[in-house]
Amino acid sequence: xxxxxxxxxxxxxxxxxxxxxxxxxxxxxxxxxxxxxxxxxxxxxxxxxxxxxxxxxxxxxxxxxxxxxxxxxxxxxxxxxxxxxxxxxxxxxxxxxxxxxxxxxxxxxxxxxxxxxxxx
Numbered sequence: 104x105x106x107x108x109x110x111x112x113x114x115x116x117x118x119x120x121x122x123x124x125x126x127x128x129x130x131x132x133x134x135x136x137x138x139x140x141x142x143x144x145x146x147x148x149x150x151x152x153x154x155x156x157x158x159x160x161x162x163x164x165x166x167x168x169x170x171x172x173x174x175x176x177x178x179x180x181x182x183x184x185x186x187x188x189x190x191x192x193x194x195x196x197x198x199x200x201x202x203x204x205x206x207x208x209x210x211x212x213x214x215x216x217x218x219x220x221x222x223x
Contacts, residue, residue: 129194191216
């Protein structure tokens, strides 16, 4: 018997819209999913529902257009590293205001964004 697979509704980036939007989803640099597809070389095509995946955004608009990726590039989204850090900060602080993140967790997200190489 074949059972249908259901996945959550997603936004224009392919990220789920349901639930709490943690900073990696609210200020994304990739599409992240809680599922993946198994390649034919490994017995697919079928779902590997227990294995998530991360599909990075192109770094620039030129790279995005060359690959045919419809998702905005990291550079188109944030323009520079400081804007990326500001987006992560805003997302984390919003969750703290909603009592969904502790102050220490907010700071961890901000520190990680500052230390990242996103648009550096």
